Amino acid sequence: MYSEIRRAPIYCTRFRHFVSHRHKDARSISTPVKMRMVGLTGGIASGKSTVSNLFKSHGVPVVDADLVSRDVLKKDTDGYNKVVAAFGEEILEANGDVDRPKLGQIVFSDPAKRQLLNRLLAPYISSGIFREILKLWLKGCKVIVLDIPLLFEAKMDKWTKPIVVVWVDSETQLQRLMKRDGSIEEDARNRINAQMSMDLKRSKADIVIDNTGSLEDLEEQFQRVLLKVTKPLTWSEFWLSRQGALTALVFIGIAVVFGKNISGIL
Numbered sequence: 721m722y723s724e725i726r727r728a729p730i731y732c733t734r735f736r737h738f739v740s741h742r743h744k745d746a747r748s749i750s751t752p753v754k755m756r757m758v759g760l761t762g763g764i765a766s767g768k769s770t771v772s773n774l775f776k777s778h779g780v781p782v783v784d785a786d787l788v789s790r791d792v793l794k795k796d797t798d799g800y801n802k803v804v805a806a807f808g809e810e811i812l813e814a815n816g817d818v819d820r821p822k823l824g825q826i827v828f829s830d831p832a833k834r835q836l837l838n839r840l841l842a843p844y845i846s847s848g849i850f851r852e853i854l855k856l857w858l859k860g861c862k863v864i865v866l867d868i869p870l871l872f873e874a875k876m877d878k879w880t881k882p883i884v885v886v887w888v889d890s891e892t893q894l895q896r897l898m899k900r901d902g903s904i905e906e907d908a909r910n911r912i913n914a915q916m917s918m919d920l921k922r923s924k925a926d927i928v929i930d931n932t933g934s935l936e937d938l939e940e941q942f943q944r945v946l947l948k949v950t951k952p953l954t955w956s957e958f959w960l961s962r963q964g965a966l967t968a969l970v971f972i973g974i975a976v977v978f979g980k981n982i983s984g985i986l
């Protein structure tokens with residue numbers, strides 16, 4: 721289950737209203753079931769997962785593209801078969817699983833190979849993300865977050881509004897990446913350079929979270945972001961929600977029945 725939810729998904733239908741146990745302000749802007757797809761992106765190690773964990777802990781469901789992309793490389797899936805055919809069995813561990821650090825070494829130091837990997841996996845990743853969105857839509861979720869590192873690069877930004885970019889300065893990014901992955905500077909720089917620059921991502925954002933400071937600073941900014949992304953939905957967002965689609969169906973049904981009755985009278 722990619723749309724991992726730590727607490728109850730309070731932004732989904734069965735709760736009927738935006739109810740935040742922690743945020744009175746969020747409760748005061750409560751509104752019936754609608755759907756909004758919030759894009760969450762940023763550079764590698766900028767803190768997207770940290771922010772997406774905050775969303776989950778406040779009951780907002782998150783679709784995690786990194787988890788989807790892990791799944792499409794699982795042994796004997798179509799994505800796996802295509803990647804092994806293209807890159808050879810030397811990218812496999814003894815048990816047949818993809819050796820991810822090894823494949824990472826290859827693709828993050830060679831743009832042509834990275835493009836090849838992206839091309840092979842892109843259809844499976846986008847349909848995996850779509851499946852997760854559909855599941856949440858069927859549950860009647862009102863607000864969902866799409867945590868997609870390559871949101872702009874893969875041109876998925878047109879699906880989402882607002883777009884939240886997590887930004888850090890480049891030195892902090894490098895240090896956090898090396899610390900988290902236990903990697904050497906060259907590998908970390910290769911990974912950073914494989915993505916659109918964070919400043920460009922920042923310029924395309926609707927909302928920027930500056931995560932250069934402490935985790936407490938981040939949490940404080942997050943509270944403001946939470947209020948923005950859970951504000952009442954627009955009509956276009958409403959018609960895209962499950963509730964909106966059902967409402968439209970009911971209206972069409974009534975119009976058809978009325979139309980038949982009126983044409984019977986005439």
Ligand SMILES: CC(C)(COP(=O)(O)OP(=O)(O)OC[C@H]1O[C@@H](n2cnc3c(N)ncnc32)[C@H](O)[C@@H]1O)[C@@H](O)C(=O)NCCC(=O)NCCS
Pocket residue numbers: 763764765785786789793820821823824827834837838841845868869870871911914915
């Ligand atoms: C190359 C792989 C096997 C390396 O696996 P590894 O476990 O070391 O890294 P992981 O998947 O956890 O990714 C960590 C971060 O790297 C960055 N990243 C991953 N893939 C890419 C890519 N193709 N281009 C640029 N950055 C990338 C993202 O910021 C991601 O959050 C893996 O990243 C992969 O399969 N990438 C291709 C799929 C993809 O595009 N994923 C991004 C989802 S939008």
Ligand SMILES: Nc1ncnc2c1ncn2[C@@H]1O[C@H](COP(=O)(O)OP(=O)(O)OP(=O)(O)O)[C@@H](O)[C@H]1O
Pocket residue numbers: 762763764765766767768769770771786869896897900931932933934935936938
């Ligand atoms: N404000 C902060 N202060 C200190 N460390 C932080 C802060 N925010 C995040 N980190 C740490 O920085 C590292 C990178 O954060 P995180 O994994 O959330 O980034 P990410 O953008 O999801 O990375 P990726 O693109 O690889 O998925 C993690 O080890 C995390 O614990």
